Amino acid sequence: MPEGPDLLSRLGAFARLLHDAGLEAGPRRLTDATRALTFVDLKKEPDFRNALRAVFVSRKEDLPTFEAAFDIFWAPPDPRAAAGVIPGRPRSLPLSPERAKAWANALGLNSSQMDRDQDPRTVPATSSGYSAEELLRQKDFDSMTWQETEQVRRLLEAAPWRVAERRTRRLRSARSGHIDLRRSARHAIRSSGELVQLFRRKPRMRRRPIVLVCDVSGSMERYSRLLMIFAHAIARREDLEAFVFSTRLTRITRLLRQRDIDRALTSVSKGVRDFSGGTRIGDALADFNRRWARRVLGHGAVVIIVSDGWDRGDPDQLTAELIHLRRSAHRLIWLNPLLGSEGYQPLTRGMAAALPYCDDFLAAHNVQALDDLGRMLAKLDSRPVRR
């Protein structure tokens, strides 16, 4: 490793690379890194790497990006890793194309090492409801024509409902409720130890979190954009965790947080790689139950699954996962856009398997339906439904 002033400028450049790749690497962290490096033996590469990791990374998701950036910036290219022999170590960084090019030039690398690995194969979607194979392709939202998008968005943003509240464990003072011993005693001391007045407190109320798990497979294509607009609208005012799936599950919560809806939707379509692929609801829910349920289902969350139930997977698996999911959710709601069409009966294999385990089965084909959903969410009982 370089030492002295050269190291400082290199470190600055490394922080910029991390920043471009989406890590938080501000001046404060750079200072910490500089200080940290005075305590480690720079000749030992693992220690040098560990020290920078401890400073620049603060969440698990960022670890692969850090390792890739470190390898690219500090280490001589390792042919084994480049060939993908070292598992779990991606050789690419999430950079925008122009930044990737600039960095490749600056570091004297082949630009393919910097690019996000993009799958160049684009398989056309089959015209039927779902596709037979996993279609990993990036679907651009802009190509969908939704004339009423603007109108719909405004309607959804202005919708008057808010999600119902639940009781938290935190207490606040109130006119009625349990006796607040602390305040009452406090007051008593001021009046010579006489309990003149009793103060009370009761649990503070909080809005329930919503967890939206949205099917964006081929058969749902016509509804995807509208549903994403819906998700964006509620993300703006509610505590929302959002996931989309077709053949795999992707969390889009952070992507939806951008204020500008077009930007938010663009990053969703970029971040989700299997828009309009086939559907495996059971797999997606299994993944959700194992990887996310414990993290996002606290605090009495309401889970909303949006899907038409066209499923290529195993109905038994779907049933098992729904049973598990329902146990950890305050309420499990299934929205089906097809429910709006006349004469629809939930006969698809997936839907038939799912129906008995959902607390509510509602339509989601137009703004009115979404609005009805909103009203229902606003009126949720604090007690769980009897199942």
Added chain:
Amino acid sequence: MTAPASIDDVERRLRERRYIGDRGLATSIFLALKLEKPLFIEGEAGVGKTEAAKVMAEVLGARLIRLQCYEGIDLAHAVYEWNYPRQLLHIRLLGEGEDRRTAEREIFSPEFLLRRPLLDAIDNDDATPPVLLIDEIDRSDEEFEAFLLELLSDFQVSIPEIGTIKAKNPPFVVITSNRTREVHDALKRRCLYHWIDYPNLEKEVEIVRARAPEAADGLAREVAALVQGLRGMELYKVPGVAETLDWARSLAALGATRIDAQLVDATLGSALKYQEDLERIRDQVPALVEKARGA
């Protein structure tokens, strides 16, 4: 005990106390001490996060002060509370002639203060700064996080009746999280970060030998291999190192020196905590045991 002089020194001391960690953890601990920053440790349940903080305290020869977080934890439980019953008694027992003003000043003195873990950690006279373990911060709520953020930036607490208490001897802070929810970035930014992963087979065998010495060598290895196998399966709750240790101890208590399908089947509950997981794995036990015995 003196502060560790190098990363090697931290590693050696952890090992002496039978904590088998990786070089990355030793580096993070060493830097946290040197830079005087809190250490934020994340990892799945049962990988030894809390244990790391406990061993840290031993290594430094410092007192361990632990604050277990839960939903709704507030300042009265985390920092301080006045001892109201005592205060009330004191005031009621005052004689007629005594001055109420002085009495009021008296009852709002440190003597009537119930010190909770955070105040204890800030206001300490220890020769070696204590280790403050803020355990499972993901269970607390945003309000508490915001308060901690403030506390960690200046290590002081203000109590209106007494004044501001500033740490002469700031504690070494270790925060752990199971990631049941995302902790706010602002708080994490103040800390050095370390993610504890599940150990690989060799490391896990070493851990079992160190922490569950009653298990025979062969048994230690087979149980570790078995758990490693389980981690590769689709489970709702993946067993952690804590489960490996429990399992090795249960099997050792049954007098086992090697595993077999029958024993494993009878003790599977040490590792798997969900009925669905148990059911799912039951019929695969013979194959898993076979594989683990070959490892």
